[in-house]
Amino acid sequence: MKSTRILVYVFFATFIACGRSGGLATTRPSPPAKNIILLIGDGMGPEVIGLAKDYAQIMEKRELWIERIVSEGRLALVHASALGTLVTDSAAAATAMATGERTANGMISMSPQGKPLTTILEIAQKGSRSVGIVTTTRLTHATPACFVAHVEERDSEAEIAEQLLDGGIDILLGGGLAHWVPQDRPVSDFGKLAPVAGAGGKSERKDTLNLLEKAAAAGYRLATNRDELLTPAKETKLLGLFAVSHLPYALDRQPDDAANVPSLAEMTKAALEMLSKNEKGFFLMVEGGRIDHAAHNNDIASLMADTLDFDDAVGVAYAFAKKQEDTAVFVTADHATGAPCLTARYSEEFGDTVYPDSEALKAVSRQDASFEYLGYLIGKKPSSVELKKLVREHVGIELTDAEAAFVLKGEPVSPFHVIKPKYREMGYPMLALGRVLGTRYGIAWPTAEHYAIPVLLAGYGGRADVVHGYIENTDVFRMMRTAGGL
Numbered sequence: 001m002k003s004t005r006i007l008v009y010v011f012f013a014t015f016i017a018c019g020r021s022g023g024l025a026t027t028r029p030s031p032p033a034k035n036i037i038l039l040i041g042d043g044m045g046p047e048v049i050g051l052a053k054d055y056a057q058i059m060e061k062r063e064l065w066i067e068r069i070v071s072e073g074r075l076a077l078v079h080a081s082a083l084g085t086l087v088t089d090s091a092a093a094a095t096a097m098a099t100g101e102r103t104a105n106g107m108i109s110m111s112p113q114g115k116p117l118t119t120i121l122e123i124a125q126k127g128s129r130s131v132g133i134v135t136t137t138r139l140t141h142a143t144p145a146c147f148v149a150h151v152e153e154r155d156s157e158a159e160i161a162e163q164l165l166d167g168g169i170d171i172l173l174g175g176g177l178a179h180w181v182p183q184d185r186p187v188s189d190f191g192k193l194a195p196v197a198g199a200g201g202k203s204e205r206k207d208t209l210n211l212l213e214k215a216a217a218a219g220y221r222l223a224t225n226r227d228e229l230l231t232p233a234k235e236t237k238l239l240g241l242f243a244v245s246h247l248p249y250a251l252d253r254q255p256d257d258a259a260n261v262p263s264l265a266e267m268t269k270a271a272l273e274m275l276s277k278n279e280k281g282f283f284l285m286v287e288g289g290r291i292d293h294a295a296h297n298n299d300i301a302s303l304m305a306d307t308l309d310f311d312d313a314v315g316v317a318y319a320f321a322k323k324q325e326d327t328a329v330f331v332t333a334d335h336a337t338g339a340p341c342l343t344a345r346y347s348e349e350f351g352d353t354v355y356p357d358s359e360a361l362k363a364v365s366r367q368d369a370s371f372e373y374l375g376y377l378i379g380k381k382p383s384s385v386e387l388k389k390l391v392r393e394h395v396g397i398e399l400t401d402a403e404a405a406f407v408l409k410g411e412p413v414s415p416f417h418v419i420k421p422k423y424r425e426m427g428y429p430m431l432a433l434g435r436v437l438g439t440r441y442g443i444a445w446p447t448a449e450h451y452a453i454p455v456l457l458a459g460y461g462g463r464a465d466v467v468h469g470y471i472e473n474t475d476v477f478r479m480m481r482t483a484g485g486l
């Protein structure tokens with residue numbers, strides 16, 4: 001069977017080569033890529049890429065790395081849905097990309113019947129390639145989990161942590177230390193987390209398992225902050241847990257050095273340095289996971305900062321593939337969230353339609369902390385005066401009394417903006433502030449949830465020619481397999 005396939009391949013290759021060179025079969029199809037890097041912007045719909053392109057141009061006078069990859073590589077549209085629904089969550093979407101199979105929302109690389117589905121990472125591992133997972137969310141969160149773990153319910157994160165460890169993954173970098181340490185213990189007993197990364201937090205486990213001890217016994221080096229990540233070491237396995245839960249938003253990490261939390265680009269670079277030592281190649285999944293969270297919060301400034309943070313990681317992958325041509329880079333999103341829309345509006349004052357210009361995004365850039373952090377600063381029962389002061393100091397905008405009252409009321413104006421009770425308990429929900437600020441910037445937020453729209457898949461480097469067409473999210477798996485000869 002295999003030899004037939006090779007024969008057919010050679011026949012076509014010769015035919016094409018003859019056609020082009022007028023007789024001599026001099027060109028051969030490029031061999032499969034040794035290394036596969038998949039970068040997923042969680043919730044990064046096409047409109048987010050468009051906004052980030054304008055934002056990077058206006059604020060940093062630079063082009064996105066994503067633009068470079070799209071321009072020099074190949075592009076496809078991805079239809080992202082789940083089994084039984086037209087709008088997918090991250091679990092079903094990552095299962096589709098990791099395994100090539102459709103499953104129901106909430107399931108982690110399991111069929112609807114509860115059968116574990118083999119992932120692209122597991123296939124690469126069987127082929128003696130090194131494997132790595134890098135994310136800004138908890139390592140046990142849906143997207144990273146789907147490449148390694150198999151559970152029916154995405155919230156089973158304590159179990160997912162055990163499966164991540166048992167999976168023998170070479171590099172694991174992200175957040176969620178609370179799921180790796182024994183119950184009732186403060187995480188500060190187990191590592192030197194930065195304060196902004198929740199150093200005061202506690203274990204989320206319901207048992208006495210110490211997975212860090214198990215990891216050390218299995219040969220892992222442990223890192224819990226940026227300094228530890230960047231310290232050279234002899235171990236070939238690395239477990240980095242840089243926050244009690246998700247990594248802080250990019251906006252809350254600044255200045256990077258003081259925060260002592262690595263950026264996604266720094267984690268990606270560290271992973272590539274270690275993984276590329278394997279002559280047989282590697283598979284690496286990198287997720288910009290908080291893009292989705294910022295969009296759920298209708299927090300445009302965090303959305304831009306985390307998208308640029310993700311884009312920097314894309315730049316690291318691009319530079320790697322430029323040097324090592326046997327590398328295929330895939331950049332995509334699992335679904336879109338929030339649908340932030342930079343839009344014109346009719347102004348009674350000017351008697352005409354007003355179109356937003358660069359001032360809109362310059363105003364966005366004045367926000368110096370995420371809504372998550374601002375909600376934490378203001379406490380659970382803020383007064384109007386406190387809210388207005390907070391927004392003045394951290395966003396640079398003077399709210400009217402009516403706007404402050406709207407934010408404080410916290411009532412959803414639509415069924416698409418209802419905040420789940422568990423999030424309401426965690427702190428003051430700042431979601432409504434996003435819609436108030438949006439009217440100042442010219443950015444509408446039709447929803448705080450996932451919504452259906454095709455997302456982009458860009459391919460660059462070795463065998464990126466497989467990327468084309470209007471495909472299903474399950475085809476991303478097949479394209480990576482072809483590109484990597486897996």
Ligand SMILES: [Zn+2]
Nearest residue numbers: 043292337450
């Ligand atoms: Zn989401």
